[in-house]
Amino acid sequence: MSQPVYRYYAGASRTSRSRSAAWSALRWSGSLAVALYLSWLALFPYPSLSGAAADWLGGPIHRALGFAAYIIPLVLISALWRTFKEGRAAGGVIMAAASLASLISGAGVLAVSTHPFGVSPASWGGMLGSWLGEGLATALGGFGAFIACAAVFLLTLQVVLGLRLSVAAAWIAAVAADDFQKWRRSRQELATRMAGAPKGDDAVKDAAPAPAPAPEPVNVIAEKAPSGKGKRQPSRDGGPMPAASKRPGKYALPPLDLLKAPSGAGNTGKPQESEIKSAILALEQTFEDFKIEARVTGYAPGPVITRYEVTPAPGVKVSAFTALEKDIARALKAKGIRIIAPIPGKDAVGIEIPNARPALVVLREVLEGPALPPDAPLLSFAVGLSASGEPLSADLQKMPHLLVAGATNSGKSVFIHSLILSILYRARPDEVKFLLIDPKRLELTFYEGIPHLFDPIVPAEKVTVVTNPKEAASSLSNLVKIMESRYQRFQLYGVRNIDGYNKEADKR
Known part of the structure; x- marks a missing residue:
């Protein structure tokens, strides 16, 4: 009589285990789905990407925590991973409290970092970060508030991630030491190569190819037109020439007959x-x-x-x-x-x-006109024709800003090309340089190979139009350093702009 009972309970045990496995799989799937969607809301709180939930959940989270909301995916994924790895809820209440504390303290760090001398409600840490940062800044000062928030954030993040700061510090130190060793080896290799390289003028002669014969300098003669149109004297090859620089040089400015002539x-x-x-x-x-x-x-x-x-x-x-x-x-x-x-x-x-039959306004018409006389600043450029048909020009140095914006097909590209060409037709490469950046490779790659190109991180003979965004960031960063160095020289010589600096350099 005992055998059937034994079979009954064994069947019940197998059924219970299968139900438990199914429930566990369902629970894990649901938890993963909820965590992924909450992470998505934290990363992209926009109705166009996250639906209506972005208004009643994603938006309030970002208003409360600011940029600290981007820590939420890290907290959720870490909690799920630790629970999966340990087979149970990792820490329970302690994990939840540490997660909440890390978010709030992270918001406080961002709030105090944004305004170290007085927390603003519009800080990076949101409303909670502003509230916490303002309270701690009042009690401890800006620096003390930052230290307190950063300490709580690191400690609670250590609990959330299940890591030890000593292990993380040791890993960072090992990576830094490895990078330092690589840097030392590269310096030693460079020193070895430099020691075996030729010195002085011999190095220049060996490294540089024989220069090509320079073109014969073109003498530009500006003649005042009695009619008032102010066209320049044509060059020997038949095309009118733009105004030359006052400084003599071997570089010949391009003739204007390369451009399309205005209509009849x-x-x-x-x-x-x-x-x-x-x-x-x-x-x-x-x-x-x-x-x-x-x-x-x-x-x-x-x-x-x-x-x-x-x-x-x-x-x-x-x-x-x-x-x-x-x-x-x-x-x-x-x-x-x-x-x-x-x-x-x-x-x-x-x-x-x-007008019913609008005419095509070409660049040559403005460059030939009186709007750009020979003594105009080098950074002057052709704007176009006025409502009455008179040529117009402007000076970049007098612009309130250098931003160019507008709707599609509003003429932004035409304006940029007019600006660049106006300067190329009037300035030599030793007077004006261009750092051209075109990640889309659509507009500025046409200027590849012109002698006016400049890139602070590339040798002069290898300069090209920058198309890589990472290289563009590095080039702009180094260009800022050059600008700051120029400002220091301006202060040293007591001048206010590049024209004054050039005049002072001529005197010396």
Whole structure:
């Protein structure tokens, strides 16, 4: 009678073990899924990537902890790994408390690091970090608050990761010692090579190839045009030459005939007289339809747009014209217009209307014009043509900033190329250098091989357009050091800019 009972309990034991294994697998899968999603929310708290949970969970976490929220994936993955490795919950309450303390103390470290002399609510540590950092900074000072938060963070992180600081320090010391030994060996190898290398002028002769014969210097003659257009004297090969530097040199500036010439007189883009009269009638009729007393008192036709000057009657508000922008565009059958209300320096409102047949504005037209005279600064560049068709230029040294931004197809690339070419046509390589960075390899690789290229981490004969982002960061970092060194020289010689420094160098 005992045998069936034994079989019954044995079957029950096997069923219990299978259920336990299934439950364990389900629990692990669920825990892993929750940990991965919480880590994703901590890393990417954006609704476009994380859904609605980013608003009610990811966003509050980042507002509370700031950049310390990025520690959450490390804490969760470490807890899961230790639980899987040890076969049970690693520490339970202690693990949870240490995890929370590491997050808050990490936020405090970031908050105090951001504002060591006074914690700001907009610190990197979020609201909790700002609260903790402000309290500790009041009691211990900025440096004391940083030490306290850093100590708690390292101790609690040690508990979370299950590591010992002594082991981590020993590993870091071993890596540093290995790197130091490699550095010493490389220095010794370099010293050995340098000892066997030729010295003085012989080394230069052996290392450098025979220089190619330099082109004959081109004498540039600037002639004042009686018509006021200010075109330069053509060179011997038929093309007009840009203004040469005052310092003589063997480098020949490129002739302007390499650039596309402006269109003929029959394609200036300016509207005909009948088109202008028709536009004036349409404007005044639109003003009359909307009960606005105003009349067109002037116009300035240009290659791309024509600006009409409108003088309002006394008592008419300028805002009345801006409100009619779409109605004016409809009346003139234009794709879009621009209203300047008012025109600076005039008692009038400007209305710019695109021409029906816009002309192509080319760089050569501006470089040949009076906007860039021979004595213009080397960092001057061609901007384009004004609304009235006059060439315009600007000086980089006088710009409030050097940022170029805009929507797609708004002309950023054209502007960059105009700026670079304007300087290349007027400055020798010993006067202006370019560090060109183009990670996308789309725009600036055309300038590969020009003698004006410069890279502080690459020998002069090997300089190219930088396309590697890591190399770009290193080049820019070294360029900042060169800039700081120049500022120190400016202070030493008592000058304020590079022009003053060059003049002082000529005197010495």
